[in-house]
Amino acid sequence: MGFTNVHDVLIMDDKENIYSFYIHENKIKMILYDKNTGKATKRVIIGDCIDEYDSAISEDGIVYLVCQKLDGSIMLVSIDGYNQEEYFLAEKFDSRLRDINVKLIGNQIHIIYCLESNEGNNRFRIYHHRLKNNEWDTNVVSDITIREILNPISIIKLEDDMVIGYYDLVDNTEQVFINIYSIVNSKWSDKIQVTTDRSTKMYLDMLNCNANEINLCYSKFLEGNFIVTYEKYRMSNGEATKVVEHTLSNPANCMYPTFIYSDGTLWTIWIEYNGLLSCFSEDGGLSWSLPYSWEESKRADFARYKFTTNNDAIKDAYDFNYGFATYGESTTFIGFGDVEAAIEVPLKSQIKKKEDEDEDIENDVDNEGIMLEKEVSRIQENIVKEKEVDESIELNEIRERVEVIEQALKAITEILETKLSEINFQSQYEHENSKKITELEKRVFDIESFLSKRRGPLRR
Numbered sequence: 001m002g003f004t005n006v007h008d009v010l011i012m013d014d015k016e017n018i019y020s021f022y023i024h025e026n027k028i029k030m031i032l033y034d035k036n037t038g039k040a041t042k043r044v045i046i047g048d049c050i051d052e053y054d055s056a057i058s059e060d061g062i063v064y065l066v067c068q069k070l071d072g073s074i075m076l077v078s079i080d081g082y083n084q085e086e087y088f089l090a091e092k093f094d095s096r097l098r099d100i101n102v103k104l105i106g107n108q109i110h111i112i113y114c115l116e117s118n119e120g121n122n123r124f125r126i127y128h129h130r131l132k133n134n135e136w137d138t139n140v141v142s143d144i145t146i147r148e149i150l151n152p153i154s155i156i157k158l159e160d161d162m163v164i165g166y167y168d169l170v171d172n173t174e175q176v177f178i179n180i181y182s183i184v185n186s187k188w189s190d191k192i193q194v195t196t197d198r199s200t201k202m203y204l205d206m207l208n209c210n211a212n213e214i215n216l217c218y219s220k221f222l223e224g225n226f227i228v229t230y231e232k233y234r235m236s237n238g239e240a241t242k243v244v245e246h247t248l249s250n251p252a253n254c255m256y257p258t259f260i261y262s263d264g265t266l267w268t269i270w271i272e273y274n275g276l277l278s279c280f281s282e283d284g285g286l287s288w289s290l291p292y293s294w295e296e297s298k299r300a301d302f303a304r305y306k307f308t309t310n311n312d313a314i315k316d317a318y319d320f321n322y323g324f325a326t327y328g329e330s331t332t333f334i335g336f337g338d339v340e341a342a343i344e345v346p347l348k349s350q351i352k353k354k355e356d357e358d359e360d361i362e363n364d365v366d367n368e369g370i371m372l373e374k375e376v377s378r379i380q381e382n383i384v385k386e387k388e389v390d391e392s393i394e395l396n397e398i399r400e401r402v403e404v405i406e407q408a409l410k411a412i413t414e415i416l417e418t419k420l421s422e423i424n425f426q427s428q429y430e431h432e433n434s435k436k437i438t439e440l441e442k443r444v445f446d447i448e449s450f451l452s453k454r455r456g457p458l459r460r
Contacts, residue, residue: 002274004303004327011057012309019063019079020331023051028067030079045077045084052097052113056104056308064104066111068097076109089129089136098124103155104308105162105183108132112141112153112164122146126153126166130186141179142191144168154206154321156214158235160184163214165206174201176216178240194233194240202226207259207319209266212236213243215285217257217268225251228270232285246288248279250348256304260336261319269324269335276302276324276335277345292342294335296326302334303327 011019018033028045046067053067063079066089074089074097089111098114109131117123126141145168154165162181167174168191175196180189195201200221207215214233219226228249233240248257248268257270266285269278276297279288307323309315325333 001299001301002297003271004301006303006327007051007053008303009055009306009308010325010331011055011063011307012311012314013057013061013063014311016311017081019055019057021045021053021055021065023049023053026050026070028053028065032082041082045079046075046086050096052100054100054102054306056102057310058104058107058109059310060107061310062107064102064109066100066102068093068100072096076111098150099153101153101155103157103162105157108183110155110162112155114144114150114153117143122148124150126164128164128181128188132186137186139188141188142166142168142177144177147172147174149202151202151204154204156206156208156321158208158214159211163206163208165204165214165216167201167204171198173198176201176204176218178214180235180238189238192238192240194242195231203256205257205259205322207261207266207321209261209319210284213284214240215259215266217248217259219254219257219270223251226254227251228254228257228268230268230285230288244286246285247347247349248288249277249291250345256322258304258322258324259320260323260333262336263317265336267336271304271324274298278335278342280336280339289339290347291345292339293345294342296334296341297324301327305331 007023009019009021011021013019016035018031018035020031020033022029026049027047028049029042030045031040031042033040045065046069048070049067050070053065055063055065057063061080065077065079066075067077068074072093072095073091074093076087076089078085078087095115098116101112103110103112111129112126114124114126117125122145124144124146126144128139128141130137130139141164144166147169151167151174156163156165158180160183162183163178164181165176165178168177169175170193176194177191178194179191181187182189194216197220202219202221204216204218209215212235214235216231216233218229220229227247230246230248232243232245234243235241249270249272252272255271257268260267260269264282266281267278268280268288269276271277272293276294277291278294279291281288302324304322305325307320323333324335325331
């Protein structure tokens, strides 16, 4: 159970009939699920083909398929229900087409593919063919260089333009470029570089949900693994301005990041350890949920399908180029929707950020504690100093008061002694004043005792 790497295409028409294309033993086969009868019919569309092909449906319900046969011929097949017609675009072409894409804008057929350059050295050229007035208009979109792997092209419609996204090497590093094709003027713009970081990149998907905005997701090599990266760009006057960038996954073997827009919610879905994980954004990619792991993808085989439709109800509810669905007798798209059926996965980067924030808070608390201890110590020292100053002032005041009292007592003592002398000479008064003398002597004794005590060490 798990991911099955196949090259299948699912198409739904406006009557809800399903066309399922797949390749087996060099034959492109189709199963048509008829909505009215409830029956499925299988038939071979074309044989002797290499494994490069693509198909899409026009607004009027005609399915177009482009492929290259083993002899090099390039074929265009138109399918209308049970009827089909075949056209040679080129006979016995001597080079092998890579990454064939069919894009239907209205009823206009656009075919885009890569062709290895005669120069070699991992050089490719991107070609564009447009059927106009029953004649093919051919354009060279860009020349690109790869390292080992030719990453897929992504094509979206942007208002009146068609945008192609692809990788090219800059200083031996993959960078995402876009070219814009004016449908009105039938002219391609120069290539526009949108990524600049030095990381190795793989896979690519684009989606347009709002006018002049491009949602971009890819896998970026980090710490020996790949992470899913989301970027949003706003287009204006032929320039791409980055609005926001987010890392959506943990470092792992993240493969095939894929957009699905469903009922106002943008989903990014990817394969990780043979199961499906996804994040969602409800504000157009400005912020994202944590990843969710879908247990259903671990219990059943699933594959990545290309999907197109001309059914207006489906186009109103969903917008995506590729989607993950169960593989086998029944096909159901999975990896998005009600997250009650999934398990939330914490992001290690957010856990690390939280740990760093907690450590910073702890360090701040420790630093504030140290500062507080220093402040308390400073305040205590000031209190001691102020207290010592206050005590010194009080002691000086006491000394001054004692000196004043001593001087006053000295003066009183002298006066009393003078008075006693006078009393001794006045004998006639001896008997009458004996009592007063005794009282005076007692007072003098008390004063001298007090002064003797005050002459000792001063104490508070």
